[in-house]
Each structure stands twice: as structure tokens, then as C-alpha cells.
Amino acid sequence: MTARLLDADIAQYVAAHYQLEGELTRLPGYCDLNLRLQTQAGQHFIIKVAGEGEAPVYLDLQNQAMIHLAKGGLPVPQVLTDAQGRTLGEIADSAGERFPIRVLTYLPGQFYADLPKGQGFPALWQHLGEFMGRLDKSFGEFRHPGLNRYLDWDLAFGLEVCRDKLAALEGDRRKLVEGFLLQYQTQVKPFLSKLPAGPIHNDANDYNLLVDDLANPSQISGLIDFGDMCFSQMVNELAITCTYAMLDQSDPVAVIGTIAKGYHSQRALSEDELKALPYLICLRLCVSVCNSAHAIRQTPDNDYLLISARPVWQALEQFKHLDLAVIGLNLVAELLGIAQGGRSKASLLASRQSHFSRTLSLSYQEPLKIVRGRGAYLFDEQGRDYLDMVNNVCHVGHCHPKVVAAAQQQMALLNTNTRYLHDNLVSYGEKLLGYFPDKLSVCFLVNSGSEANELAFRMARCASQSRELLVVDGAYHGNTNACIDASPYKFDGPGGEGAPAHVHKVMLPDPYRGPYAGYGLETGHQYAADIQRVLAQLKAQNKTPGAYICESVQGVAGQIVMPQGYLASVYEQVRAAGGICIADEVQIGFGRVGEAMWGFETQQVVPDIVTLGKPIGNGHPMAAVITSREVADAFVTGMEYFNTFGGNPVSCAIGQAVLEVIEEQQLQVHAKRTGDYMQAKLNDMANEFELIGDVRGLGLFIGVELVTDRDSKAPATAQTKTLIEHFKAQRILLSTEGPFNNILKIKPPMVFGLPEADRFLDTLRSGLKGLGQ
Numbered sequence: 001m002t003a004r005l006l007d008a009d010i011a012q013y014v015a016a017h018y019q020l021e022g023e024l025t026r027l028p029g030y031c032d033l034n035l036r037l038q039t040q041a042g043q044h045f046i047i048k049v050a051g052e053g054e055a056p057v058y059l060d061l062q063n064q065a066m067i068h069l070a071k072g073g074l075p076v077p078q079v080l081t082d083a084q085g086r087t088l089g090e091i092a093d094s095a096g097e098r099f100p101i102r103v104l105t106y107l108p109g110q111f112y113a114d115l116p117k118g119q120g121f122p123a124l125w126q127h128l129g130e131f132m133g134r135l136d137k138s139f140g141e142f143r144h145p146g147l148n149r150y151l152d153w154d155l156a157f158g159l160e161v162c163r164d165k166l167a168a169l170e171g172d173r174r175k176l177v178e179g180f181l182l183q184y185q186t187q188v189k190p191f192l193s194k195l196p197a198g199p200i201h202n203d204a205n206d207y208n209l210l211v212d213d214l215a216n217p218s219q220i221s222g223l224i225d226f227g228d229m230c231f232s233q234m235v236n237e238l239a240i241t242c243t244y245a246m247l248d249q250s251d252p253v254a255v256i257g258t259i260a261k262g263y264h265s266q267r268a269l270s271e272d273e274l275k276a277l278p279y280l281i282c283l284r285l286c287v288s289v290c291n292s293a294h295a296i297r298q299t300p301d302n303d304y305l306l307i308s309a310r311p312v313w314q315a316l317e318q319f320k321h322l323d324l325a326v327i328g329l330n331l332v333a334e335l336l337g338i339a340q341g342g343r344s345k346a347s348l349l350a351s352r353q354s355h356f357s358r359t360l361s362l363s364y365q366e367p368l369k370i371v372r373g374r375g376a377y378l379f380d381e382q383g384r385d386y387l388d389m390v391n392n393v394c395h396v397g398h399c400h401p402k403v404v405a406a407a408q409q410q411m412a413l414l415n416t417n418t419r420y421l422h423d424n425l426v427s428y429g430e431k432l433l434g435y436f437p438d439k440l441s442v443c444f445l446v447n448s449g450s451e452a453n454e455l456a457f458r459m460a461r462c463a464s465q466s467r468e469l470l471v472v473d474g475a476y477h478g479n480t481n482a483c484i485d486a487s488p489y490k491f492d493g494p495g496g497e498g499a500p501a502h503v504h505k506v507m508l509p510d511p512y513r514g515p516y517a518g519y520g521l522e523t524g525h526q527y528a529a530d531i532q533r534v535l536a537q538l539k540a541q542n543k544t545p546g547a548y549i550c551e552s553v554q555g556v557a558g559q560i561v562m563p564q565g566y567l568a569s570v571y572e573q574v575r576a577a578g579g580i581c582i583a584d585e586v587q588i589g590f591g592r593v594g595e596a597m598w599g600f601e602t603q604q605v606v607p608d609i610v611t612l613g614k615p616i617g618n619g620h621p622m623a624a625v626i627t628s629r630e631v632a633d634a635f636v637t638g639m640e641y642f643n644t645f646g647g648n649p650v651s652c653a654i655g656q657a658v659l660e661v662i663e664e665q666q667l668q669v670h671a672k673r674t675g676d677y678m679q680a681k682l683n684d685m686a687n688e689f690e691l692i693g694d695v696r697g698l699g700l701f702i703g704v705e706l707v708t709d710r711d712s713k714a715p716a717t718a719q720t721k722t723l724i725e726h727f728k729a730q731r732i733l734l735s736t737e738g739p740f741n742n743i744l745k746i747k748p749p750m751v752f753g754l755p756e757a758d759r760f761l762d763t764l765r766s767g768l769k770g771l772g773q
Helices: 007-018 057-073 122-139 155-168 170-185 189-194 235-246 252-266 272-300 303-322 324-336 345-354 401-411 423-433 449-464 481-487 521-526 528-541 566-576 599-601 629-632 649-664 666-686 717-729 754-770
Strands: 023-027 033-038 044-049 090-093 098-105 198-202 209-211 220-223 230-232 370-374 377-380 385-388 441-445 470-474 501-505 547-551 578-584 611-613 625-627 692-698 701-709 733-736 743-746
Touching: 007 023, 007 033, 007 044, 007 098, 033 547, 033 566, 057 098, 057 122, 122 198, 122 220, 122 235, 122 252, 155 170, 155 230, 155 272, 155 370, 170 189, 170 272, 170 324, 170 401, 189 272, 230 235, 235 272, 252 272, 252 303, 272 303, 272 324, 385 754, 401 649, 401 733, 423 441, 423 625, 423 649, 441 449, 441 629, 449 521, 449 547, 449 578, 449 611, 449 625, 449 629, 470 481, 501 528, 501 625, 521 528, 521 566, 528 566, 547 566, 566 578, 566 599, 625 629, 649 666, 666 692, 666 701, 701 717, 717 733, 717 743, 717 754
Parallel strands: 470 501, 470 547, 547 578, 578 611
Antiparallel strands: 023 033, 033 044, 044 098, 090 098, 198 230, 209 220, 370 377, 377 385, 441 625, 611 625, 692 701, 701 743, 733 743
16 A cells, blocks of 8 residues: 555655655645655656556556657656656555556646636636647547546446446435436437547546636646546547536536637537537536545545535536537537528428428418427527427427437337337336226227227227217317317318218317306206217117217317316216217326326216327327226227237337326426416416406416407407417417417426416517507
8 A cells, every 4th residue: 555655765766766855745646646856956846656556557658648748849747767767667665565656747837726716717718728629639649558448537438437326316416417317318328439539638627737827817837647548539528628617607608618619729629529518518527426426425424525526516506407409509600600500491391382281281470490309498490499388299398318218228229019028018008007097907009199099989889889979069089080080170170071970069068158157067067968969869860879089178179178077977978878988188198287197087087998199208109098908808809909010119118208207207296386377377467458368277288268358258369360479479389279269279398387487478468468458
């Protein structure tokens, strides 16, 4: 152990082998024993005795690297040769154990770490970037056997290092780190091998960098300690440099931009490197806290580890609120002058018109080109953010890193059909069914809500022996032939041909525009009584109902919440006549209603069949049919049911991840809290603006109906259209609903929170004022 080495022994060795004598002062060191030697002539040298197990090849790497850089004029220590011409000698302790020893030149300067905390030094940051860019460029073709090694501090292995040590973190801190790791895993890790690689110093921290003046620093005067050198992606050097420089800074993004600009002036950075840089910086922060937490577990009394980790945690908290992709794109635009555009909107529009059907619609008078999504936001080709308040498909947030990671990992392993046994299918089915009442115990996995509803119709027909279908007026259930036939929104709308003979409309239970007002039991029973009209017609024709299908909260019909007791009464009547009850949860399932996981639960019923879609895969095309064992068994007719893509391992991995995110982020509770807040504020606004005729909804599924006259309920269609464009101008994406297109349709990703709600409310207020309200 180097602890057994006495200063006198070291002084004697240096005098004998280097002819240097003077006063020795011990310096801090991580592994090495470091001493400063001051001769009587005032010269200074650094003596380094390597710690136990330090292989000579790595010490020689440091020596050769410093020699190489010095030839390029960079201020780095130089290794002295001893009397035998060696750059590396050996010294023995009192027990006869031998240790490598070197003597280096001493670099004048002050440690970067001693600069005043929190102050900005733009000139110094610029020079720091230039210095490190020049260093990496100087390495050029430098090679050494010691470069090819594994280091915990090599960012190329950062993800694995953090995962190995995550157990040392707990609670919110662990979740914070996991979030950054998922972003890195999905956005950088798959492309890391494409980035330029070479020798890097790998540790430009504030105790390895020297500055010219603590009072007014403007230049890096030296770089020491090459002990972490390795062969890695060169942008990792820049990431590490930025990481330490931005600690304790109020605007870390500005620090990164300044250093990157300086670095780029010496070693040109590629577009991919700049896009990866913010993620790599956060990865370095994660590596630091994971290594620190792991070390604290081993030495819990080490206060230094706790103190040194504090600014790193603060930086992670800062970056939690930043969009790493936007930081990278801004760097690309600033340093490379590359706008993230791709093909022009005019070119894309012309191609759509030439090669796609005119029935493929576009939103807004001037269409948007959307190139990226994150959380509750979408981004156009100019990098402008748009608050997405209409996309209930990306349920847990656009491009949620956990969902993306699940897809990437499984896609890299296997994707095949359900004729083979696979854990994902069974695990996902078990977890999904766990959210349903015991009666609903059988799962079919398909690819879309339309396919789920069509399958539900087939199953209901087998179970009831009737194809007669009861549907709610104004409803929409999908785009297949069978679903169009079941959708009054389509067959009674433009281009529709009316209801087929086997489809029978029942009254829409609309407490605002319908004949019966209110949400109580009496109103529910009044609307449900209309079922008897259809059942009587069927009975007169010696027919029985096959199925009744109803969205648990009406979507395209107008974001309509049904009065209490409606579904219970309808289900009782339909079942008594021999029919099957289907709950369409394609739009509003998976906790969106806030008070329950499924909309049908708010009506205190248990359907015979439930169909799921849209949010189930967070944008990935998948869906499901959940039913009872009785109905499922009736579907076993001898004809095999097979779905090429339904239930494949990738889709199941994605579905599992979505459910886990809903649980981990408590999105159902979040939906209720945010939705209740919005509805309360909207109702307050209705007292101020006569245009707001009705506010309704559950959780984050809300409708705001606009009328020009509250007594006649005349729809404010034109004003609603104007408002939608106003929202777009303020970069908020909304759409309309209902037969008159006078209802603001609010169904955002579930991560939509109170800050986004306030932004929407402020914009709505300004829009209503602009309409003269």
C-alpha cells in the first residue's frame, strides 16, 4: 500500500534517480499518491506514485499522451526521464512491495474549481471549448495499447454502469435518473457507434483544469491527470467538459452553447454529435450520482461524497424541465446553420394531392408540418412547440422514453405471431385483464379500435344468434365496413347511405341538447326507455337483439357524459331480450375519465364485451377485445381465429410499458385532478362569457359547447372555427366535435398538467375577448 511509503523514502529515491532535492508537500489524489517537490532554486515538480494494481501499460499511456500533446504546443505536464533514461521507475515500501513512480513537470495556474461559484465566465468557457477541441484534434492518429480498456467513467458504457448501480438510489431520485437513462437509451444509444471515435482525455473536471486568473479568468492555462484516458466517442470529451463547467450555473444551456462553439472552432462537430450532446451530458450527470451513491453505501460516513454530489443533483433537476432534443437542434442550427426542415410544406402538400386520396384530410387553413413529439407537445420543422390538446392516442405522452425503449428492445430480439409461445403475450394479457372485473376474463389482441369493434360484433352474433345491432344516434365506432354500418356519424353524414336494415338507432342520451335535461337517475331512465321502442319493433318482426354498443362517454357525438343509470337500465333491457352489451372504450379507456380506469365503471355496469384501442399502445397500432368466458366460448365455432399481427411480442411489450407508466406516474389520479381543475375554471369563465353554453366531461375528456344564444342553444359554429385558428396561432392544437362543430374537443395526452391547463385557459379567454364576448 502506498500509505506505507514515507516522504523521506520518496525524497531519497527522487534524489538518487532524478538528482532533484527539495521540500515535499502531499497533494490530494484519487488513486495515486501525489506530492509536490519544491527545490531550493524555486522549481516545482509533481511526483506520482501509482496506486495498487495500476498496470504499467496505462501509466505509459499517460506519459506518451502528454509527450504527444506537448509537441503540439498544448500546456500539459511532461514526464521526466530518470538517470537510466526511463519515464517510469519503481519504488519499494517498508514491506518490499514495489510501486510505479514518475516525476512530472509542474504547471502553474489556479484550479478551475476555485473560481467563484455561480458566476458566469463566457470568455473562459469559449476558450475551454477551444482548448478541448484543439486537444482532441491534436490526438489525431495517436494510438496506444492502453487506450483499449473498460472504464466506469467512459460514457460509452455509461448506461450499463448506471443500471448496475441504480439500486443505490431510492425514491424520486431513482425515478429522475431512470428518466434520463431512458431518454439516452432511445435517442442516442442505438446510434452511438456511428459517432466519430478516438483518444480522449475523458476527465476535464474542475480539479484537472487550470485557469490563468481566479479574479478575471479568460483562458485555460493547463490540463492535468490523464489517468482516465480511453478510446471513445470524441463528443464524450465535450459532454464531460460541459458537465463540470455548467455545475452551479443558473443557465446551463448557455454554458453548453458557448463551450460547444469554442470546441467546434477547433474540431468540427457533426449534426449527430450535436444532437447527442445534451443526452450525453445528462448521462454523465447520472453516472456521477450513481457512482457516488454506490460509494456512499460502502462508506456511509464519507461527507465529501455527499457534498460533491449536491450540484450534480441540482443540475439533473434543472434538466428535468428542459427538452434535450430542442437543445441539440438549436446547437445544430447555431453551429452548422442547418434548419430542421426536410421537404417544404408546399412540396409535401403537392405530393399528397398527387399520390393520396382527397379523402385524406388536413387540419387548419394553413397545414402544420410536425416532425417531433415529446410529452404533451408537438414540434414543427422550425422547432416551435405546440401544446397538443386533442391527441388521446399518445396517452402517456408523445414518444414516452419507457414505451420507446420497450419497442426498441423487443424489436431487436423477436417479432412474430401468436402461434408460438412467448412470455410477452401471456404477461401482458394477465396484466391487462387485472384491471377488469372478474367476469371479463378473456382477451383478444388486434391492431385497431375498428378491428376490435368488428370482432366484437362477430362475437356478439355468435353468443346471441342474432345480427340485429342497436347503436346510439351520432356514434362512431370505426372505419371498416361493419363499423361504418354501426356508426350513425358516418351513415347519416356526408356520403352516407343511411342505416342498414340490421342496424337500429336509439336516442342519444344528451343531457344538454336532448329532450331530457340533467345527469340524475330519472334522466338516465328516461333516455333508456327509448330502447323499448326498438325492442318492440324487433319483437314484432320475430327478431331478437344481437348486441347493443355504446361509447362509455360519447366522443364524436359531442363529448357527452351520459346521465346516471342510463347504461344500467339499457343493459338490463337488452339482456332480458337476449342481447349482448358492448362497451366501446376505444377513445376514453385507460384512466382518462379520472375517477375510474374505464368509462363503463362510472355508470356502475359490467359489459359483456369491452373494446379497447387508441391509447393502448401510445401511438403503436394495437387494440384489444375483452370479454367473458361465456361469450368467448360461444365464439368457438370450429373456425379458427388468427390475427397475423395481433398480440405480437413487440406490441405486447409496448402495451405492458404503457400500463406501467400509467401506474408509475399515477396518470389516472392526475387526469382527475387536472380535469376537475379545468372544468371548474371553465365554468367560472362561462359566467363571464355568454358564448360558453355548456361545460362537460370526465377527467381529461372534456367538451366546451359554444352557442350564440343560451336559450335556443343556437350553435356558434363560425365562432368556434375562429377560436380553433386563434389557438393554433398561439401554438395550441385543438379540434371541434359534435354535429354542428361547435364543441371544443379536449382530450390531451395524460401528462397534460396544470401549467398546460392555465396556458389553454388564458388563450381561450383572449380568444373569447377577441370575438367581442
